[in-house]
Amino acid sequence: MSVTDLADSDVRSQPPLPGWAAFLCVSLMFFFLNLATFQTLGVVLFKMVAELSWSQTAAGSSFVFLGLACGLMSPLPALTIRKFGSRATLCIGSIVLAAGFWLCANGDTLVSFYIAMTMIGAGFSFSGTVPGVYLIAGWFEKYSSRAIGFYFMFGALGAAFGPPIVDWIVKELGWRGHWTAMAVVAGLLGVICLLLVRDRASDAAAGSKQNAAAGTPDAQSWTPRQAMMTRQFILVAAAMTGTMACVLTLSSMVIRHLVDHGATPTSAAFIFGILGLVATFVKAAAGWACEKIRPETIAAVGLLLQMIGNILFAFAASPAVQLLAAIAFGAGWGFTYVAGPVLLIRYFGRTVGPRILSGVWLATTLSAAGPLVAGLVADRWGSFTPIFYGLGGVMLVLALPVWLMRMPVFAATGGDAAAPQAGNTGTVLRNPA
The missing domain is CATH 1.20.1250.20 (MFS general substrate transporter like domains)
Known part of the structure; x- marks a missing residue:
């Protein structure tokens, strides 16, 4: 490979503007998700329990609904990405999040709050790491690992800054105002994703050559x-x-x-x-x-x-x-x-x-x-x-x-296992049929 080819390859590894726009959108979304959910729910509950006379056990159970919904709904974003794309998946998540936050702001009963937490957990799954990593892996080629690292860092920053930010909002607007503000932000992020996020339309042949060159x-x-x-x-x-x-x-x-x-x-x-x-x-x-x-x-x-x-x-x-x-x-x-x-x-x-x-x-x-x-x-x-x-x-x-662990060895359906690459060992997946 010539020096020119190497230079061209390095340029191609840099994502175009739509790739950076997608990275910005998913990073902002992940920052918001970590700021508005698990790490700060306790801050808001402190005020809600005092005003609504809920028991600590009943209020704390909201974490269970939030966590279970987030985990159990996690396979669904993979399906919507395959059928409708990552932009639609992020927008679905934003809509569900906004509806859940709005229900938190306007509900008074534990039942409505548990339903809202379930919706927020589902919205977290649709807006979180599955579409985020999918978009980053698609747009960033040579530098996808470090881009994923920065993506997770932005999420962690949301968790770190969330408690003082939410505490200030609750003091200024009350707990209903806080949930309303979160609903508005979720909706705005959905609009931003709708306008800026695009899946990468790269041909399979180019991707196959690139994976082969990288040993993947x-x-x-x-x-x-x-x-x-x-x-x-x-x-x-x-x-x-x-x-x-x-x-x-x-x-x-x-x-x-x-x-x-x-x-x-x-x-x-x-x-x-x-x-x-x-x-x-x-x-x-x-x-x-x-x-x-x-x-x-x-x-x-x-x-x-x-x-x-x-x-x-x-x-x-x-x-x-x-x-x-x-x-x-x-x-x-x-x-x-x-x-x-x-x-x-x-x-x-x-x-x-x-x-x-x-x-x-x-x-x-x-x-x-x-x-x-x-x-x-x-x-x-x-x-x-x-x-x-x-x-x-x-x-x-x-x-x-x-x-x-080493690279898994793929066995094509109906055929023999592909030859393992040099220096790699892995699991050979036989045809289930």
Whole structure:
């Protein structure tokens, strides 16, 4: 290949203006989703419980409806992307979100609030990572890994800035005004996506040549069902589910655990804030790292760092140990969370990889059991310490097989298995028939 060819190839790897517009839209949407939902629901509930005389248990159950809807609805965006495109999928999500937020603003009963949370969870699925990663993988070629990393970073920034922003809105406009404002923003983002988002219309032949040159499987070779039957997909889903279980469980108990070990509530909140801040910026670095180092290695290192963070949190013997635990776990969270989607794209192509990400999010619904198990453990043994050892053990068990993963070998339906590429081993998927 000549110098001119190399230069032309590098230029082609840069997305055109519609690609940058799509990236901006999905990043803004993901920032908003994280700002307006899971991380800030507790801020609004504090005011709603006081005014509507709901019990804490009844109000807290809204998280269950939100989380289950988000996880169980996750396969649907892959279907709408295939039939109607990612722009329509994002717009559907915006409409459902706006309707859910509007119902929150105008409802007074727990039943209506639970319905609204279910709608918001569904809207999260349609507007979140499945269409976001699909668009980024389509428009960004050589630099899709780092673009995905920045995309997840923007979402994490929404989670970080969300609580103070929502607290200010609730103080100024009241909780009904807050939900109304969220409905308006969701609608506006839907309009922006309608105007600016476009799917990339690249021909299959060019994509096939590009995948072959990069050593990745042809995007047209795998069907979602075939991809989800491979050992590689199962391991990625397990790593992401374990990561989310750690995140949710730590979110529910770590401040109480640190206070039990001598920290003040303020210092414990500071430690948890450091954890989130580290994860936010590591997510951006992880995308870049996946272009320089095997993503399998990045994911495995992330799992090991989460293991170290959990073990250090179990001791929590001093502020220095608590800080190291937060840094280790935050970095591990960021590495694994980004490397998972990157691996799916690398293994199964830029079309199927993002679509089967919905299957990963469906699997992560199991992680919602983490806080419940932690509560049962604390009630039984009087401490959260055993749960940290358990989570650390799960991360350690997953790290080695994830690190050893290689490109899956595709076996065409009705034919013999394709020859494995040099240096790669993987699961050969036989014809089910």
